[in-house]
Amino acid sequence: MKIFGVTGWKNSGKTGLMERLVAHFAAKGLRVSTLKHTHHGVDLERPGTDTHRHREAGAQEVVLASSSRVSILHELRDTDEPRLTDLIARLTPCDLVLVEGFKSAPHPKIEAHRATTGEALLAPKNQTIRAVASDTPLPTLDLPVFDLDDTGAIAAFIEDATGMTSRHAPKLANDCFALPPGINWTPVDEALATLRDRLHPVTAIERIPVAAARKRILATDHIAVRANPPGANAAVDGYGFAYAGLPAGDMIHMPLVHGRAAAGAPFKGTVPMGHAIRILTGALLPDGIDTVVMQEDVRIDGTTLRFPAGVKPGANARAAGEDVAAGKLALPAGHKMRAPDVALLSALGLSDAEVHTHLRVGVLSTGDELTEPGTTLDVGRTYDANRPMLMSLAENWGYLPVDLGHVADDRDKLRQAFDDAATKADVILTSGGASAGDEDHVSALLEQTGSLHHWRIAIKPGRPLALAQWNGTPVFGLPGNPVAALVTTLIFARPAFSKLAGGPWLTPQVFTLPAAFSKSKKAGRREYLRARINDTDQVEVFKSEGSGRISGLSWATGLVELPDEALEIAPGTPVRFLPYTGFGLT
Numbered sequence: 001m002k003i004f005g006v007t008g009w010k011n012s013g014k015t016g017l018m019e020r021l022v023a024h025f026a027a028k029g030l031r032v033s034t035l036k037h038t039h040h041g042v043d044l045e046r047p048g049t050d051t052h053r054h055r056e057a058g059a060q061e062v063v064l065a066s067s068s069r070v071s072i073l074h075e076l077r078d079t080d081e082p083r084l085t086d087l088i089a090r091l092t093p094c095d096l097v098l099v100e101g102f103k104s105a106p107h108p109k110i111e112a113h114r115a116t117t118g119e120a121l122l123a124p125k126n127q128t129i130r131a132v133a134s135d136t137p138l139p140t141l142d143l144p145v146f147d148l149d150d151t152g153a154i155a156a157f158i159e160d161a162t163g164m165t166s167r168h169a170p171k172l173a174n175d176c177f178a179l180p181p182g183i184n185w186t187p188v189d190e191a192l193a194t195l196r197d198r199l200h201p202v203t204a205i206e207r208i209p210v211a212a213a214r215k216r217i218l219a220t221d222h223i224a225v226r227a228n229p230p231g232a233n234a235a236v237d238g239y240g241f242a243y244a245g246l247p248a249g250d251m252i253h254m255p256l257v258h259g260r261a262a263a264g265a266p267f268k269g270t271v272p273m274g275h276a277i278r279i280l281t282g283a284l285l286p287d288g289i290d291t292v293v294m295q296e297d298v299r300i301d302g303t304t305l306r307f308p309a310g311v312k313p314g315a316n317a318r319a320a321g322e323d324v325a326a327g328k329l330a331l332p333a334g335h336k337m338r339a340p341d342v343a344l345l346s347a348l349g350l351s352d353a354e355v356h357t358h359l360r361v362g363v364l365s366t367g368d369e370l371t372e373p374g375t376t377l378d379v380g381r382t383y384d385a386n387r388p389m390l391m392s393l394a395e396n397w398g399y400l401p402v403d404l405g406h407v408a409d410d411r412d413k414l415r416q417a418f419d420d421a422a423t424k425a426d427v428i429l430t431s432g433g434a435s436a437g438d439e440d441h442v443s444a445l446l447e448q449t450g451s452l453h454h455w456r457i458a459i460k461p462g463r464p465l466a467l468a469q470w471n472g473t474p475v476f477g478l479p480g481n482p483v484a485a486l487v488t489t490l491i492f493a494r495p496a497f498s499k500l501a502g503g504p505w506l507t508p509q510v511f512t513l514p515a516a517f518s519k520s521k522k523a524g525r526r527e528y529l530r531a532r533i534n535d536t537d538q539v540e541v542f543k544s545e546g547s548g549r550i551s552g553l554s555w556a557t558g559l560v561e562l563p564d565e566a567l568e569i570a571p572g573t574p575v576r577f578l579p580y581t582g583f584g585l586t
């Protein structure tokens, strides 16, 4: 979801501009949502209405529902006002969220301005304001200025600033998963190589605050604006001096100059050769200082510093730029941001990051037997476990899960669901109906459209995995069995998603450990077993290989990967253990 704000003083034309922008984007077929900040006295509810009475009686949330509208009123009572990010998280996924107000939040904004308000512009003091829409020319401003009524130009600016239109990668070709004719039993490595070579990023690029960039993939190389550390400074609390001015002898005696250097409060003068100064961790080294002795190693007698000889030149001093020099590569394009990377870019003076927009992962379940968890006791119905699992996986990896719901085994309904999915998602995950039975409509329908490359993959579980495109959007038709659905998602979809989202191709992390089990494995397909490490650092496997035994997925902390070739495994045989954490599962 792209986020852009409209801010400004009262009567500056904010709401009119919001209204025109919503109408403009909605007319282009975009799904637009809005959020407005107001002061606490404003209330949608009138005393005496039924819902007002519910609320006054103490309800936490009151829902007013009709066939045309649902309103949810959430009473904060004594809890804090939610942050903008929390409010945005509550919205149904859409293309653009326009925010009115919330001046101090970090999202980019345009300031509405009318000369008649008589107020000074907010823009010069607010770095998040990227442009001004004014009814008067503003020649001195160092920002783009639009006519307040020129909605088309303002909308184009917003599209550009949020990456909605700019730098969109081309869609994938419809035959991008096609295998050479005659080949229909594909080794895992070959299937992976095909995905790796034929997929490319399908996301746009947007600028967001570094602080909000965790799990996002950098779209460009990020360069240090400033060095870390920016100036030479002390690594410890102690006393600084010039090494060259140290007197001879086993015990050093040095006069202390008056004053001190602290972080944020530098010592302005020069410390004469042969003198020392009190200095604290992080303080810039004053002129004349290159070495620091720790306070635990010294004695102070009046104004004389004493410590034993042997301190090394430059001890406990950090050179400017010793960590990262200004202008050097901080993090490369394609890197997925983690909390430590947020610290690095912040320390190097970057407040915004240029990232790929969220990959939208559509998740659709298929099958007449499926129903929502807990809705029936009928043993003929199966609770949908794959959709919540796959949605959480997408969210876990930093993508935007798009819930495409559940569709029955009905060719027309499935066709409609795919049409809908291709407009809402950048990649579609379906589960069920992937093999070749009478009710396996996913593979059949994809085959009819001509874009199915039905890979009978040499893998257990997961052989019926189907790969296709629907109107250019890649589709992973996962097998319905939940174990097979998870394994194929981890092995095939995870690296593919990373490439589609602008990141690198990913390979799982592998530890070779002794087996705690025996197995006689046939040649011809790769096998994945649910596994975990036992108390003696050996790998044990789940008691059953049944592809519907979901409990084994939770029992496990990873997978054992057995090679394509035949293998006799006895206790102690080295096996490849792929931890869930190496697949990024948390």
Ligand SMILES: Nc1nc2c(c(=O)[nH]1)N[C@H]1C(S)=C(S)[C@@H](COP(=O)(O)OP(=O)(O)OC[C@H]3O[C@@H](n4cnc5c(N)ncnc54)[C@H](O)[C@@H]3O)O[C@H]1N2
Pocket: 365, 366, 367, 369, 370, 382, 383, 384, 385, 386, 387, 431, 432, 433, 434, 435, 436, 437, 440, 461, 462, 463, 464, 478, 479, 480, 481, 482, 484, 547, 548
């Ligand atoms: N004659 C053949 N039969 C089967 C083959 C085959 O090659 N020839 N392959 C088997 C393998 S391997 C698998 S895996 C399954 C996969 O089949 P489908 O993708 O067509 O899946 P369904 O038949 O729709 O469902 C299989 C199983 O999984 C349950 N399921 C489906 N969706 C969900 C969900 N969202 N949550 C929980 N459980 C789900 C479904 O009820 C079935 O029990 O085919 C074998 N058969």
Ligand code: MOO
Pocket: 459, 460, 461, 462, 463, 464, 479, 481, 484, 547, 548
């Ligand atoms: O391989 Mo299926 O995927 O056994 O369950």
